[in-house]
Structures are given as C-alpha cells and as structure tokens.
Amino acid sequence: MKTEWKRFENWLDKNAPDVRKGLFPGASTAELDDTEKKLGIKFPQAMRDFYAIHNGQDDESPSFMRGTTFLKLDQIYSEWTVWKDLLDKEMFVDFESEPDPGIRADWWNPKWIPLTYDGSGNHSCLDCDPAPGGTYGQIISMWHDAAERNLLAKSFEEWIQEFADGLEKGEFVYSEDYFAIVPIEDV
Numbered sequence: 001m002k003t004e005w006k007r008f009e010n011w012l013d014k015n016a017p018d019v020r021k022g023l024f025p026g027a028s029t030a031e032l033d034d035t036e037k038k039l040g041i042k043f044p045q046a047m048r049d050f051y052a053i054h055n056g057q058d059d060e061s062p063s064f065m066r067g068t069t070f071l072k073l074d075q076i077y078s079e080w081t082v083w084k085d086l087l088d089k090e091m092f093v094d095f096e097s098e099p100d101p102g103i104r105a106d107w108w109n110p111k112w113i114p115l116t117y118d119g120s121g122n123h124s125c126l127d128c129d130p131a132p133g134g135t136y137g138q139i140i141s142m143w144h145d146a147a148e149r150n151l152l153a154k155s156f157e158e159w160i161q162e163f164a165d166g167l168e169k170g171e172f173v174y175s176e177d178y179f180a181i182v183p184i185e186d187v
Contacts, residue, residue: 001052004161015173016062019062021061022060024055025055026051026054031055046155050156054070056073064180065181069117076114080114083110083112083114084110099140099150103150111128111129112126112128112140121144122143125142126138167181
C-alpha cells in the first residue's frame, strides 16, 4: 500500500494540495486492533497497511475518495454505530436490498464497514460477510435510500489500485465546485 499512497500523494501534490494537507498521519497497530475488536471483524492486511500510512482525512478538507470523505478509524466506528443502532431498533425489518451477486440481500449488515461518507448517509463499505460467490473484504456501495448494493471491487487492494489508476489516467479531477476529487464526467 506504500506504492499506492505514493501514487496518491504525487497526484495530490500536483492537482489538489489542499486534499493532501487534510490527510491524517497513520493509525497505530493498537488503534487498528481496537477498531477491529469494536467492530467484531478483521481488516484485510492491505487495509491495515493503507491506514498505517494515513488514517483518514480531516472532514473540513476537500473530499478525497471519489467525491466522498475518507473516514478515520474513529469515524468508521461512529458511522457503523449509527447503522447498528438502527438495525438493533429493527428499522430494516421490512427492507431488502437488490444486491449484485456475492452480496447479501440485507438492507444493512453489521459486517458492512463504512470506509467513506458522502454527507447523506451513503458509504463505500468493506464487506466482511459476503454472500456465496463473494469475497471477504470486497468493497460494496451502500446507499441509505436505494436498494441497489453494487460490487465496487473484489478487494480493498483492488479498490485502491483502481482509484490510483483512474487518477493517473485523468478519469478524476479536483473540483472547487464540489470541494472534492470527482469523476471528470461530473464536472
């Protein structure tokens, strides 16, 4: 993941230095272990390595991850807690999602770990409870008010590498209007 972070940092230095300034220092092993324990899951090694370099971003800085905020570990747990509380209150009893193959048909699953946040209750999630045919650690979309649950990448590492590739190929740009790095077709 050091290679991917270097790719991100090089792109940010040239195209969005304010985003780079908003990245936090890396998480410690103890912070990663504590977050895993609270969530009841194990992060893929690639995610642990990624977070050891930068533990999310300042939510006052421009959004980093495809127009969304790259969550710190404590924000991951906070967002997860909101969804877990709703699940515990049986708010999703009558809801079922329309998932891509390999994703459970839950509206929300406590093993779906929010990694990004768009400010409206939508996330890219680490899926630690895939359906048959899925992969532990795949990345899925989870929209609060839409039934689709899309597979974004088969692994955390693939998700990160695809974003780095997209940045370098010019598929994303920094937009002052969006205060974010967004797909070029959105500008």
